[in-house]
Amino acid sequence: MQNNQIILNIVRFVVLMLLQVIVLNHINFLGYVNPYAYLIFILLFPFDASKTLLIFLSFLLGLSIDLFSDSGGVHAAACVLVGFLRPGILKFSFGVSYEYNAVKLNKVTFKERVLYITLMVFIHHFVLFGLEIFSLSHIVLILKSTLFSGIFSVLLILCTLLLFNTKEN
Amino acid sequence: MQQIIYFFIKNKNFLLFALLFLISFILTLESHSYHNSKLISSTNFFSAKVYSVTSNITEYFDLKEQNKILLEQNSSLLKYQANTNTPISQIPLDSLLSKNFEFTAARVINNVYNKTNNHITIDKGQNDTIEPDMGVITSKGIVGIINKTSGKYARIQSLLNTKSQINAQLKKSKHFGFLTWNTQNPHVVQLTEIPKLAPIAVGDTIITGGNSAIFPKGILVGRVANYTLENNDSYTVDVRLFNDMTNLSHVFIIKNKNKQEIIQLQSSDDAE
Numbered sequence: 162m163q164n165n166q167i168i169l170n171i172v173r174f175v176v177l178m179l180l181q182v183i184v185l186n187h188i189n190f191l192g193y194v195n196p197y198a199y200l201i202f203i204l205l206f207p208f209d210a211s212k213t214l215l216i217f218l219s220f221l222l223g224l225s226i227d228l229f230s231d232s233g234g235v236h237a238a239a240c241v242l243v244g245f246l247r248p249g250i251l252k253f254s255f256g257v258s259y260e261y262n263a264v265k266l267n268k269v270t271f272k273e274r275v276l277y278i279t280l281m282v283f284i285h286h287f288v289l290f291g292l293e294i295f296s297l298s299h300i301v302l303i304l305k306s307t308l309f310s311g312i313f314s315v316l317l318i319l320c321t322l323l324l325f326n327t328k329e330n
Numbered sequence: 331m332q333q334i335i336y337f338f339i340k341n342k343n344f345l346l347f348a349l350l351f352l353i354s355f356i357l358t359l360e361s362h363s364y365h366n367s368k369l370i371s372s373t374n375f376f377s378a379k380v381y382s383v384t385s386n387i388t389e390y391f392d393l394k395e396q397n398k399i400l401l402e403q404n405s406s407l408l409k410y411q412a413n414t415n416t417p418i419s420q421i422p423l424d425s426l427l428s429k430n431f432e433f434t435a436a437r438v439i440n441n442v443y444n445k446t447n448n449h450i451t452i453d454k455g456q457n458d459t460i461e462p463d464m465g466v467i468t469s470k471g472i473v474g475i476i477n478k479t480s481g482k483y484a485r486i487q488s489l490l491n492t493k494s495q496i497n498a499q500l501k502k503s504k505h506f507g508f509l510t511w512n513t514q515n516p517h518v519v520q521l522t523e524i525p526k527l528a529p530i531a532v533g534d535t536i537i538t539g540g541n542s543a544i545f546p547k548g549i550l551v552g553r554v555a556n557y558t559l560e561n562n563d564s565y566t567v568d569v570r571l572f573n574d575m576t577n578l579s580h581v582f583i584i585k586n587k588n589k590q591e592i593i594q595l596q597s598s599d600d601a602e
Binding site for chain 2: 179182183186189192193195212213216217220223224227228229230231232233234235237238241242244245292293294295299302
């Protein structure tokens with residue numbers, strides 16, 4: 162990674178974490194639906210950077226959200242999982258050769274982008290709510306939360322990316 | 331040996347993932363266990379500081395509502411004074427409470443109510459002699475129990491927590507049960523194990539039971555909204571809370587001066 166990319170990612174980490182714990186955790190749309198937009202950090206983390214670093218940073222990000230929301234390690238677990246699965250999901254969404262073609266998220270087709278984001282968000286949310294609620298008798302609540310929060314998160318992430326897209330070009 | 335090292339290098343991503351996932355899983359399990367959810371909490375210096383800075387700003391949006399609550403409380407205290415001729419400085423918050431209890435006011439800096447295990451963070455801690463297992467109320471009703479403290483902050487296990495079990499009773503007939511929460515609605519909690527014999531009706535008042543050293547007897551909880559008879563011949567009662575748990579700003583922490591004595595007595599009882 163180049164210097165300015167490192168700084169960009171550090172800023173993104175801090176800003177997204179604070180945005181999540183101060184604003185987004187308190188939206189409570191319809192009583193319980195919150196978007197988890199801090200995933201943008203993991204989604205946008207440079208595709209050619211070290212995978213080990215990504216796994217470690219995902220863990221740190223999740224853990225810092227947990228520190229704020231008194232939730233044990235649920236965000237950390239969900240983040241580490243998507244951080245680990247990201248190379249596979251990238252391959253699935255953008256084709257096997259994404260690493261050599263230097264794919265950028267703002268240059269792929271809209272369909273591919275939505276597929277990538279949706280997969281990441283729903284895996285993350287399912288693990289998150291599964292661990293948070295942690296009881297099989299509440300499986301309906303887990304699925305319901307995953308679905309509604311997932312849709313909300315995907316929309317918010319797509320809009321955010323569109324907003325900041327023009328600047329990066 | 332070389333092969334082992336080679337194996338580690340080849341699988342370093344998976345091994346790191348497995349290790350970190352295990353750590354977070356253990357933290358999660360720990361947070362779900364009944365008494366020890368204490369490793370990771372928002373009472374740490376950093377997150378509590380951030381919360382208190384943001385709540386310093388956001389509390390202005392809520393001033394009108396909080397003023398109204400204060401006025402209501404003031405008018406009920408004035409009414410009490412007019413009817414009893416006791417100087418207002420000498421009476422406790424509620425006439426039912428004896429002098430064994432002390433109250434400390436605190437400000438809510440973070441309030442969560444949309445999960446299954448909710449916690450509230452407040453800006454008083456060990457420095458103000460706040461300890462775990464103290465009860466927390468507002469002027470309208472009960473809020474929860476302190477379950478972790480740091481120097482300047484404390485965390486409340488909210489009534490809206492599947493782990494909470496607070497002793498409560500029917501005001502008119504003294505039949506008691508336990509307050510639990512079924513995660514459906516932040517305004518309604520469940521009172522379980524009320525015996526079938528209890529005369530119960532929609533609209534009855536529920537108060538705390540005083541069977542524990544945490545809450546004094548007679549703190550308001552809520553009104554009966556609905557009740558069903560369970561298989562084990564006891565009622566499960568839906569209680570609509572007097573408190574709006576989604577809008578908390580100032581709370582009172584209850585210190586029981588005789589708590590040590592009560593606990594000592596109870597434990598000496600067990601030993602015999």
